Amino acid sequence: MELLGTSAELLGAAGYEPIETPVFEDTELFARGVGETTDIVEKEMFTFEDLGGRSVTLRPEATAAVCRAYVEHGMHKLPQPVKLWSSGPFFRYEAPQAGRFRQFAQIDAEALGSDDPSLDAEMILLLAELLERAGARDVRLRISSLGTAATRRDYSQELGAYLRDHEGELSETVTARIDRNPLRAFDSDHPGTRRVMERAPRLLERLAPEDAEHLDAVRHMLDDAGQEHELDAGLVRGLDYYTRTVFEFTSDALGAQSGLGGGGRYDALVEQLGGPPTPAVGWAAGVERILLASDADVPERRPAAFVAVPKAEGARRAFGVARELRAAGLATQMEQAGRSVKGQLRHADRLGACVVVIVGEDELEVKDMRSGEQRPAADVAEVVRLASEASRATGGPAP
Numbered sequence: 001m002e003l004l005g006t007s008a009e010l011l012g013a014a015g016y017e018p019i020e021t022p023v024f025e026d027t028e029l030f031a032r033g034v035g036e037t038t039d040i041v042e043k044e045m046f047t048f049e050d051l052g053g054r055s056v057t058l059r060p061e062a063t064a065a066v067c068r069a070y071v072e073h074g075m076h077k078l079p080q081p082v083k084l085w086s087s088g089p090f091f092r093y094e095a096p097q098a099g100r101f102r103q104f105a106q107i108d109a110e111a112l113g114s115d116d117p118s119l120d121a122e123m124i125l126l127l128a129e130l131l132e133r134a135g136a137r138d139v140r141l142r143i144s145s146l147g148t149a150a151t152r153r154d155y156s157q158e159l160g161a162y163l164r165d166h167e168g169e170l171s172e173t174v175t176a177r178i179d180r181n182p183l184r185a186f187d188s189d190h191p192g193t194r195r196v197m198e199r200a201p202r203l204l205e206r207l208a209p210e211d212a213e214h215l216d217a218v219r220h221m222l223d224d225a226g227q228e229h230e231l232d233a234g235l236v237r238g239l240d241y242y243t244r245t246v247f248e249f250t251s252d253a254l255g256a257q258s259g260l261g262g263g264g265r266y267d268a269l270v271e272q273l274g275g276p277p278t279p280a281v282g283w284a285a286g287v288e289r290i291l292l293a294s295d296a297d298v299p300e301r302r303p304a305a306f307v308a309v310p311k312a313e314g315a316r317r318a319f320g321v322a323r324e325l326r327a328a329g330l331a332t333q334m335e336q337a338g339r340s341v342k343g344q345l346r347h348a349d350r351l352g353a354c355v356v357v358i359v360g361e362d363e364l365e366v367k368d369m370r371s372g373e374q375r376p377a378a379d380v381a382e383v384v385r386l387a388s389e390a391s392r393a394t395g396g397p398a399p
Ligand code: HAM
Pocket: 060, 061, 062, 063, 092, 094, 099, 100, 101, 102, 103, 104, 105, 106, 108, 109, 110, 238, 239, 259, 260, 261, 262, 263, 264, 265, 266, 281, 282, 283, 284, 285, 286, 287, 288, 289
């Protein structure tokens, strides 16, 4: 299973086009996009000054940059929604542990320009399908809604007041964040805080009717698709831009870092970054964690042919033979480490090559590694034919 190839196929079929954004951007973009009070912006960014004195940051996530590109390239003039996907390295200054790295890879999908609940459901189902095809084990999906920015603001005040009333029972970190980001208290592992949060007012119960309907519509479509999910009122996510739907896929096969991927709506972000009002939804999945949670084998790459070079002077001719074998579509390797002939045959055997092509000064020979039979070949065309036959017979790499 090749995760990137699968993503390209799955997302391409649903109308998502590839996009590539730079590995670093103006620090300002992430500060404004991801949110000043998030852990990411407060303490996890690799930020430095370039030679021109500008503050730049290695990207900790993809969404802010995709919105920047949408605005900068006038994508709001295209037919909406604009569906994009990307993959690549991301950087967060976190304490490394199993499943948590300072450089990691994400597959990211974003759909901008529509608030249709079918887009939320489509996104969630695409990620579910990707995880399924990747063979991720024990996957669970949680979903919630954060309402509009206004609902969230009112609710933050209500929750802040509730937390102030219970200040003595909370962890120091949560107390320090009451005014700036009280919702993060739902993520705390601190036992006292957890007890307080069990009785805390719920944002889900404060949703405006149209936001509650939006969430219901998304959930009905998930139900229709047979996608199991759990409504989790405590799901808040670590980035500030979310509105309405939020979701997260976890794997019980992983330890503490169990998040395989997650995302949600960010209906205000494009406007906040200087574009027109543009509702949008997206997700990102962690490549390393998906691989950790799946038992997919690394695909075997056996060469069909190994080109042996008995004498160093024959290297140029051997190189030409290897080129022709590859041009004929056969996976081919050649001797490039100055081994003895015996060593070359042993190496070819270890690689699992179907045939070894021995390139002498004037003659060509093909050794079938399964039968051990060695036959002369009149020319390179015959070498290609013999190698193809042997490769097919062993079910080896397809020509
Ligand atoms: P996120 O939840 O911060 O969301 O990251 C998505 C996924 O990236 C996580 O579920 C996890 O698998 C992986 N990940 C995050 N940090 C690390 C790390 N330090 N080491 C290994 N894997 C990691 C976002 O990034 C949002 N931009 C998702 C999104 C897109 N929302 C809307 N559109």
